[in-house]
Amino acid sequence: SQQGEEDPQALSIQEGENATMNCSYKTSINNLQWYRQNSGRGLVHLILIRSNEREKHSGRLRVTLDTSKKSSSLLITASRAADTASYFCATVHTDKLIFGTGTRLQVFP
Amino acid sequence: DAGVIQSPRHEVTEMGQEVTLRCKPISGHDYLFWYRQTMMRGLELLIYFNNNVPIDDSGMPEDRFSAKMPNASFSTLKIQPSEPRDSAVYFCASSLLADLNTDTQYFGPGTRLTVL
Numbered sequence: 001s002q003q004g005e006e007d008p009q010a011l012s013i014q015e016g017e018n019a020t021m022n023c024s025y026k027t028s029i030n031n032l033q034w035y036r037q038n039s040g041r042g043l044v045h046l047i048l049i050r051s052n053e054r055e056k057h058s059g060r061l062r063v064t065l066d067t068s069k070k071s072s073s074l075l076i077t078a079s080r081a082a083d084t085a086s087y088f089c090a091t092v093h094t095d096k097l098i099f100g101t102g103t104r105l106q107v108f109p
Numbered sequence: 110d111a112g113v114i115q116s117p118r119h120e121v122t123e124m125g126q127e128v129t130l131r132c133k134p135i136s137g138h139d140y141l142f143w144y145r146q147t148m149m150r151g152l153e154l155l156i157y158f159n160n161n162v163p164i165d166d167s168g169m170p171e172d173r174f175s176a177k178m179p180n181a182s183f184s185t186l187k188i189q190p191s192e193p194r195d196s197a198v199y200f201c202a203s204s205l206l207a208d209l210n211t212d213t214q215y216f217g218p219g220t221r222l223t224v225l
Binding site: 031033040041042043044045048088095096097098099100101102 | 113142151152154157165168200202211213214215216217218219
């Protein structure tokens, strides 16, 4: 399956700490996207990184992409309790957006 | 814009009953997607439409599932008859452009379906 796998499955940290989530995928891609899902809500698009980019920033988010290893990481700096959510990577495969298994992030105040 | 609207937010029904989930995409978006999310299988694409026409329904699990988009502002996902294994959260999403590689999908809040 093309489905990406996030690592770790769950992560608990204190407010102010950094959170790093990793995503691995199986086939070549043009782009990779990260989405956030708050409990009981739909997914919200966070950031897109193209295959020719190695790193991208958006506010407290930093995404890296290593196409040789077929992996991406999402770093959230100076985390806040409001960052508590599940985070998914997504890639396109056979004209469909395929989501990974997700990382559940818990940020304690 | 109010975003993607789904109804109902929660649905509890008994096995064998018909279930209809509804979605109103963001105005002006040409693409509409139906997803199902479960703990076991994660988020799965069921079907998507372009300009009200179904493009790919290969993710629809069985003939018990059907989806329609009679106009640009409304879509339904119907399960008949429903079974306990259909219990999941069903999301509708819409997007503006055709290129899934670059375009953002906007998700609704989901419908949590429980089939007893």
